[in-house]
Amino acid sequence: MPHWGSVAIMSLTMDRYNPAEIEAKWQQIWKEQESFTVPNPDDRGEAAPAAKSYVLEMLPYPSGTLHMGHVKNYTMGDVLARFRMRNGLTVFHPMGYDAFGLPAENAAIKTGAHPEELTRINTTNINQQLHRLGVSIDWSRELATCDPEYYKWTQYFFLKLFEQKLAYRKEAAVNWCPSCATVLANEQVIQGGCERCSTAVEPRSLAQWFFKITAYAERLLQDFKLLKSWPERVITMQRNWIGRSEGAEVVFRVEELDLDIPVFTTRPDTLFGATFFLLAPEHELVQALVDGTEFENPVRDYVASARMKPVLDRSAPDREKTGEFTGRYVINPVNNERIPIYISDYVLMEYGTGAIMAVPAHDQRDFEFARNFDIEVRPVVAAGGQAEAGGETMAAAFEEDGIMINSGHFDGMPNREAGRAITEWLNSEHLGRVAVSYRLRDWLVSRQRYWGAPIPIIYCDNCGAVPVPEDDLPVLLPKVNDYAPKGRSPIAANEEFVNTTCPACGGAASRETDTMDTFVDSSWYFLRYTDPHNDKEPFNKRIANYWMPVDQYIGGVEHAILHLMYARFFTKVLFDMGMVDFEEPFTNLFTQGMIYYKGAKMSKSKGNVVNPDEHVERYGADTLRLYILFMGPPELDVEWQDQGIDGTSRFLGRVWRLVNEVVEKTKPLPEERPDFDGAAGPAASLLGKTHRTTAKVTADISGRFRFNTAISAIMELVNEAYLAKETLLADEEGKIVIRIVAETVVALLDPFTPHLGAELWQRLGHKCIWREPWPQADERWLQEExxxxxxxxxxxxxxxxxxxxxxxxxxxxxxxxxxxxxxxxxxxxxxxxxxxxxxxxxxxxxx
RNA sequence: GCCGAAGUGGCGGAACUGGCAGACGCGCCGGACUCAAAAUCCGGUGGGGCUCACCCCCCGUGUGGGUUCGAUUCCCACCUUCGGCACCA
CATH class of the missing domain: 3.10.20.590 (Ubiquitin-like (UB roll))
Structure with missing residues (x-):
C-alpha cells in the first residue's frame, strides 16, 4: 500500500534520467525506420552522393553472449560510424556472425542439442544485445557464416582455389590435437599446444587439404606498404611469422650414389667451414642412403623415435643434440672435401630443404653437435682478421662478422662480401644460386569436425579428387546423430552423404568428409556484406569495388596473424582471379586493448567475468558505452573498475538535468544567432570553452581515436556550464549562450551515448540527431584573450x-x-x- | 635468447612537435540541502617541511647517467611487467 509521499516522489521521478525508457524508445525508432540502412550504388553505376566510409568491426563468434571486449569493439566502431555519418560520409556499417566452429559443436556434444539450434539461439541473443547497445548497424546485410546461402560461396572459393592449384591435398606430418580430435593449422599452435584447449599437439601423418599461402609470402610482405595505419606491432608480428631469410641454395653430391641434395643457407660465406652434413629424420632420401647397409637399423630406430616425439619436445631450443651417422658422405662443392652425412632431429623437414650443411665453428647448434660427435670445428671467419684460433679450443661458435680465413682465395675478404662472391661463383658453376626461404607454411584447412563447411570434393577410384560442380553447390552439411569426435569427421558415418557418383565418370565415388577451418569463412565475409543477397555469385564485383576496401577495421590484437593474414591472402587471390580490383582488404586497422578484471583476462574458467547485460540493465547502454571508452586509451589493456562506471552514470545524470533545465528556462535558438562580439565575463568565457571543446573532441575522435580525452573534455565543459548556469540564466544573452552550450554538449556526446543524444536533441526542439551535421568550432573563439x-x-x-x-x-x-x-x-x-x-x-x- | 609495447598520486588515467606534472573520473575528506538518509549542489585531496590562514621552500613521472636555460617527453645503460617468436640453417 503506497503512502501519500509516493505521489510526490512519482512526479519527481517523471523527469529523472531513465535510460531504460529512452533507450527502448530510440532503439525501436531506429529499427522501424531502418535508420542505418544504406543502399548499394544502383545498377547504372552512378556514384553515391557522398564519399563512402566502410567501418567494420570483427564479427563476433556467437558463443553464448557478448562480453565486455565485444562491447568495447562495437562501441568504438559505432562512435566512428556515427561521427563519420554526421561529417557527411556515406557510412557502411554491417554486422554478421562467425557462426561455424568448435564451441557450438562441443556444447552440442555435452547437451545433445544440435549445433545449428544452439547457434541460432546464440545469434538471436547477440542480435538483441547489439540492438540494446544502440549500435548503428545496417541490419539488412546481416549474415551468418553457417547459412547455406553463405557457405555455398565459401565452397565456391575452395573450388576456385582448387582450379588455380592453390588448394591441394597432400600427406604430411600435421599438428593433431588429441583433445579436439582434429588437425590444426600452424598458426593455431601456440607453444606446442592447441590454441583452443592448450593440449600438447602431436605430429600425425595424414592426407589433408592445404591452401598455398606460401605462394603469396613475398606479396604479403611487399604490400605492407599499401596499408595506411596498421599498428606497427601487427605488421612486425606478421613479418616475423612470414620469416623471410635471404641466402643461397647449394647442391651437395652424395658420394657413390647418384644423388644431389640441395641445402638452404643464410651463410654461404662459411661454406669452407662445413665439416658435416645433416638431414632431417623425415627427409625422403634417408632410406636410400642406408638401404642394405649396417647403418640401416640404427638410423631407422632414430627416425622412428623422432616421429613419435611431441612437437613441443622436438622444438625445445636447449635440448642435447642427438643424431645418427648414415655411413655416407657428400662432396663439398667449394673444395671437393668429403664430409659425413648424419641425421638429426634438430633439422626440420618443413624449413628450407630439410637438409643443411653444418658449420660448427659458426653456428652454435652445429657446434654442440660436433662436440658430441667429435667432429672437426674449422673456423673460416676470424674476428678482426688476425690468425685463426684453433677449432679445438673454441668454447662456442663464433657467429659474428669478420674476415675470411681457411677459405682458399676468398681469404682476407670481409665475410659478408665473401658470401656474395661465393654465391656468384656457385651460380656460374651451376652448383648453387641466390635463394630466399620463408618460415611461413601452407595453410592447413581440413578439420575432422562437424560444424563447418564441407569441403566440396569427391573421391573417385578412377578420376581421383574431383571438384563438386559449381551448380551442385552448396554441399549441404547433413544432419547426424553423433557429434562425438572420433578422429574423423562425424559426417563420415552418414552413408547417404558419403556415397555419391563421380561428376567426371559417373562411377561410384565418395565425398570428402572433412570440413573447412572456420578461418576460411571469415576470410571473405567483409566482401559478402557488400552484396549479401546475391544468389548468382558471391558478390557483384562492381558493388564490392564500390564499398571496399574497409576504411576502418577494428578488432582484437589476438587476430594479428591468423585472421588478418588469411584475409589478406584471400583478397590477393581474388584480385589475381579478377574478382576484385584491390589487393588489400583493410586499409586502416585499429587493434583494441583487452579489458582485465581482478588482474587477469576475463574468463569463465577464472570466474572473473563482468557481464555487460547486467550493466546495461542497471545503468543503461549509454553509460556502459561511455564508461568503456572513458576507461583509458582504446589500444591499451585496461582494468575494469566496479566503481568507475558510477562516474559516467553520474555524469550523464548531470547532462540530463542541465539540458532539461535549459529547455525549460530558455527558448529555442533564433535562426540568426548573435555574433557575441562584445560578450564578456562568464558568457564569453563559456562560449570560448564550448568552441575549444568542439575542436578538441573533433580532433580526438578523428585523429588517434582518443575517446577517453574527448569524453573528459566534454565533462570539463559541463562542469563549467554548471558553474556559470545561474548567472547566464539571469539575462537574455546568457540564455542564448547556455542554450548553445547545451546543444553543443548533446551534439558532441551523441556518438558515445546515442540514445541520450537523440532524446535530448528532440527535447531541444530538433529531429534525428544522427543525421545532423557535426558542430564546427569557430576560429575566432579558439583563442583565449x-x-x-x-x-x-x-x-x-x-x-x-x-x-x-x-x-x-x-x-x-x-x-x-x-x-x-x-x-x-x-x-x-x-x-x-x-x-x-x-x-x-x-x-x-x-x- | 631475439623482436615489440608499457612503467606517472590510494586507483583508472592526462600532459599537443622539449615548456606550469597529476586534466577528467573513481575513492576519500569537508560544507550546503534534509528530522534523517539517499540523491543532488559546492569545495578540498602527490609526498615532505615551515614562522602550517592556503604565504613560502624542498622532493617527486621504474633505476642510474647524459644532452638542454628547461626532460614524463630526446640519448645511453639497466630493472620490472605484458605480448609475439623461439634449434628456421
Missing part, C-alpha cells in the same frame, strides 16, 4: 602572470622582470639569458 604566463628562474616556476594573448616577446620579458616575486631571485644577480616562449613561459637564467 589572456593566458597565464609562467615565469621561471633557472627553469623553476616562480610566478604566474595573466597576460594578453597579443603580447609581444618584449612585453612578456618586461612583464616577467617587473614581477615583484621575480625580483627576489634576480636581486644582486645577473640575468645571463632570457628564454621567451610566447603563449607559454619566460625563463630567466640568473647567476
Amino acid at each position: 589572456t593566458y597565464e604566463l609562467v615565469v621561471q628562474i633557472n627553469g623553476k616556476v616562480r610566478d604566474r602572470l595573466q597576460v594578453p594573448s597579443s603580447a609581444s616577446q618584449e612585453e612578456l620579458a618586461a612583464a616577467a622582470r617587473a614581477s615583484g616575486r621575480i625580483s627576489r631571485y634576480t636581486e644582486g644577480k645577473q640575468v645571463v639569458k632570457e628564454i621567451i616562449v610566447p603563449g607559454r613561459l619566460v625563463n630567466l637564467v640568473v647567476k
